[in-house]
Amino acid sequence: MRLRALLDTDALGLKLLGGEDELDRTVRGVMTTDLRDPSRYLSGGELVLTGLAWRRDAADSEPFVRILVQEGVTALAAGEAELGDVPDDLVAACARHRLPLFAVHESVAFATITEHVVRQVSGERAGDLAAVVDRHRRMMTSGPAGGGPDVVLDLLGSDLDLRAWVLSPTGRLIAGPKASGPALPAEACGRLAAEHLTATRTGRRAPHRVLLGGTTYSLFPIRSTGRSPQTARDARETVLSDWLLAVEADAGDWAEERLDLLYGVTQLIAVERDRREAARTVRRRLAQEVLELVQAGAAPGEIAARLRVAAPVLLPGLGAAPHWQVVVARVDWDGAEIEGGPVAQALLEEILVDPLSAGAEPSDRIAVAHTGDEAVALVPLPAVSTEHDGSETGLLADALLESVRDPLTAGLNDDGRLTLGVSAAVHSAEGLRGALEEARHARRVAAARPGRVCAAGHQELASHVLLLPFVPDDVRRAFTARLLDPLRDYDRRHRAELIPTLEAFLDCDGSWTRCAARLHLHVNTLRYRVGRIEQLTSRDLSRLEDKLDFFLALRMS
Numbered sequence: 001m002r003l004r005a006l007l008d009t010d011a012l013g014l015k016l017l018g019g020e021d022e023l024d025r026t027v028r029g030v031m032t033t034d035l036r037d038p039s040r041y042l043s044g045g046e047l048v049l050t051g052l053a054w055r056r057d058a059a060d061s062e063p064f065v066r067i068l069v070q071e072g073v074t075a076l077a078a079g080e081a082e083l084g085d086v087p088d089d090l091v092a093a094c095a096r097h098r099l100p101l102f103a104v105h106e107s108v109a110f111a112t113i114t115e116h117v118v119r120q121v122s123g124e125r126a127g128d129l130a131a132v133v134d135r136h137r138r139m140m141t142s143g144p145a146g147g148g149p150d151v152v153l154d155l156l157g158s159d160l161d162l163r164a165w166v167l168s169p170t171g172r173l174i175a176g177p178k179a180s181g182p183a184l185p186a187e188a189c190g191r192l193a194a195e196h197l198t199a200t201r202t203g204r205r206a207p208h209r210v211l212l213g214g215t216t217y218s219l220f221p222i223r224s225t226g227r228s229p230q231t232a233r234d235a236r237e238t239v240l241s242d243w244l245l246a247v248e249a250d251a252g253d254w255a256e257e258r259l260d261l262l263y264g265v266t267q268l269i270a271v272e273r274d275r276r277e278a279a280r281t282v283r284r285r286l287a288q289e290v291l292e293l294v295q296a297g298a299a300p301g302e303i304a305a306r307l308r309v310a311a312p313v314l315l316p317g318l319g320a321a322p323h324w325q326v327v328v329a330r331v332d333w334d335g336a337e338i339e340g341g342p343v344a345q346a347l348l349e350e351i352l353v354d355p356l357s358a359g360a361e362p363s364d365r366i367a368v369a370h371t372g373d374e375a376v377a378l379v380p381l382p383a384v385s386t387e388h389d390g391s392e393t394g395l396l397a398d399a400l401l402e403s404v405r406d407p408l409t410a411g412l413n414d415d416g417r418l419t420l421g422v423s424a425a426v427h428s429a430e431g432l433r434g435a436l437e438e439a440r441h442a443r444r445v446a447a448a449r450p451g452r453v454c455a456a457g458h459q460e461l462a463s464h465v466l467l468l469p470f471v472p473d474d475v476r477r478a479f480t481a482r483l484l485d486p487l488r489d490y491d492r493r494h495r496a497e498l499i500p501t502l503e504a505f506l507d508c509d510g511s512w513t514r515c516a517a518r519l520h521l522h523v524n525t526l527r528y529r530v531g532r533i534e535q536l537t538s539r540d541l542s543r544l545e546d547k548l549d550f551f552l553a554l555r556m557s
């Protein structure tokens with residue numbers, strides 16, 4: 001469809017602010033974003049919708065528009081609900097780059113525009129199928145009359161006699177039909193999620209058909225609006241965050257029209273998913289601000305003031321949280337240049353939700369930031385109980401992964417790893433810096449273990465990292481000398497940099513490709529150095545025990 005057709009549709013409430021000569025441009029998709037740099041989600045030809053949450057001052061408009069133009073975006077539509085009028089600096093930036101700009105009236109939902117574009121691009125459905133999709137659209141509209149994904153699934157059952165469920169990538173039930181049949185058991189949800197992730201990683205074409213307990217299910221991916229299998233750059237970028245639609249039917253012999261309808265339903269549910277993602281922006285921003293203050297060593301009073309602002313958002317109705325825990329997660333892919341932070345962020349937001357809770361709303365209490373390849377969650381605890389031994393309970397590392405280990409292992413396949421660390425609960429802003437370091441130490445301990453999905457908690461640090469200062473000096477010196485002196489001597493004689501190589505290898509969790517890239521070495525050179533380390537120390541860096549010994553020796557030296 002062309003931009004001119006959008007402008008001529010009064011119901012969309014679009015007002016042209018610039019680019020009148022470009023209205024014959026073609027729209028191939030639509031995407032909603034408030035990211036400062038959404039380039040990794042763009043494939044070209046999109047109408048980009050934004051609420052302007054990315055704009056902090058006038059200087060932000062130029063780089064944002066430049067990114068859109070570089071990625072081949074057709075036009076930009078800015079909502080008026082956040083700032084009132086569209087800022088002049090954004091209008092000027094779009095004019096400089098010849099990017100058509102629309103204003104979206106505050107009374108018009110982005111979901112309405114998205115659904116209109118999806119329907120026009122996909123083409124009209126025939127007869128009763130088009131009527132069903134239209135009914136779904138009306139029920140998905142935000143506001144008191146909207147019913148969300150559950151109502152869409154009920155309509156699938158009543159109109160097409162199809163039972164279907166929306167699942168998270170970890171197998172948690174997001175939505176299901178309320179009008180008919182028993183609920184899908186949690187075990188079946190986990191199995192279906194694992195099968196879906198396996199099929200996606202192996203490149204099988206959707207829908208994926210699975211036989212489970214004598215029943216055939218067809219699995220459809222639910223991707224963010226504007227993204228399709230043809231435009232995805234690397235499945236690993238989103239495989240651990242995309243929802244899926246599980247339909248109790250064998251789609252292998254369906255007509256094209258019926259398949260098209262189901263894909264249309266997944267796009268409508270994706271609109272709801274994107275709306276919830278946009279609502280999560282505030283919580284992510286609060287977490288990012290707190291994380292930046294903690295990492296910068298800000299005064300506890302400044303951090304405490306930020307927490308007082310964050311607590312009502314994270315714990316509505318409960319006031320300031322007396323306890324906080326920090327959870328750190330990292331997702332690594334062998335031999336791939338994929339930014340791990342956003343993947344870990346989306347995954348950690350899912351993991352921190354109670355696995356027995358249904359619906360998308362529970363994740364609205366989770367605030368996760370990301371920095372580099374690492375995601376950091378600041379988890380407020382309304383209350384922390386005390387065990388008989390005096391230790392406090394809260395989030396437990398193993399419990400967080402217990403119900404999601406199998407699906408995530410399938411999604412990580414044979415080239416990805418998830419490692420997670422959990423701190424103890426802290427009572428004030430003064431303890432957050434220590435809690436962050438504690439969670440990071442725990443994650444490194446988890447990374448030293450075998451397996452695709454590993455976690456460690458603060459309890460497991462009590463026997464080594466946290467007790468290192470209490471080890472007698474002579475014992476510390478003897479332990480570090482036995483392991484590190486042969487390497488130091490060799491470095492002095494040959495300038496071989498074995499100690500820095502060892503530190504980098506452990507920090508990269510034993511990944512040859514990441515370590516070689518960090519040190520700017522060929523992998524064969526890295527293997528030679530590690531082999532020399534093992535030869536000089538009579539240790540084996542593929543063994544967990546030896547990795548931990550080297551880790552402790554470096555920490556104590």
